[in-house]
Amino acid sequence: MEVKLAGQTDLAGFRSEARQLLAHQVPPDEVQWQLEPPVGPFLDPQSPQASRPPDGARAATAIVPASFTRLCEFVVLHRDPARFALLYRLLWRLVHEPGLRNDPLDADMLQAQHMAHAVRRDIHKMKANLRMHALRDASGRDLQVGCYEPAHHVVEAVAPWFGKRIPAARWAIFTPERSVRCVDGALLYGPGVPSAQLPGPDGSNADWLACYARVFAPHDRPAEHA
Secondary structure (H helix, E strand, C coil): CEEEECCCCCHHHHHHHHHHHHHCCCCHHHCEEEECCCCCCCCCCCCHHHHCCCHHHHHHHCCCCHHHHHHHHHHCCCCCCCHHHHHHHHHHHHHHCHHHHHCCCCHHHHHHHHHHHHHHHHHHHHHHHCCCEEEECCCCCEEEEEECCCCCCCHHHHHHHHHHHCCCCEEEEECCCEEEEEECCEEEEEECCCHHHCCCCCCCHHHHHHHHHHHCHHHCCHHHHC
16 A cells, blocks of 8 residues: 655654554555655745644544654654654554553664664754855845755754754755755745755855855745845
8 A cells, every 4th residue: 555745754644644544454564655745835844834733643643652753753854765664663563562662672663763863963963063154145135054964854853943043034054955044034945956066165155146046046035135
């Protein structure tokens, strides 16, 4: 059975689909998880429209420990393509094997915990190592830009943290998978930039502005230039 999710980090979709699979008693080895590219405008994942799971998805998490729900939030950000299969297998087992939650040496649970640890480490490294560059765009407005190559799908998870700590009203971060910019506190997402095209620490102002223009200029709105 093929189940499609709306992107690499679609936790809400996973919860909703997993609930339906459990309701129909579909075992893990009969499920194939497919990740679809996001469709439509890029949303701030912290907004209610982007992140609020359906009521049924919340009900699905009620049958498992809160610690597992939290574990899922990190594991879905891992780059391993089998992560959703692992999480559904663990969910199935938690429902059918109540003793699993008390087994600290279970192989599936250990794998998930190691994946979550790798994601947390990647988030920490991005927070610690990303360097921003201050410049002015063609219209003379201040802009801070930076680039980074995370190991996992952590851009959406870490962007709100930068939004609170970068003092500039306008900034942008480019990664090979996805880019994010902030305009007066609003986070907006765009396509990634291939590694070979990232300006890097030695990039000139012209390189940075060209990168910004390629990714975000086609989506600029007049209100942002006020």
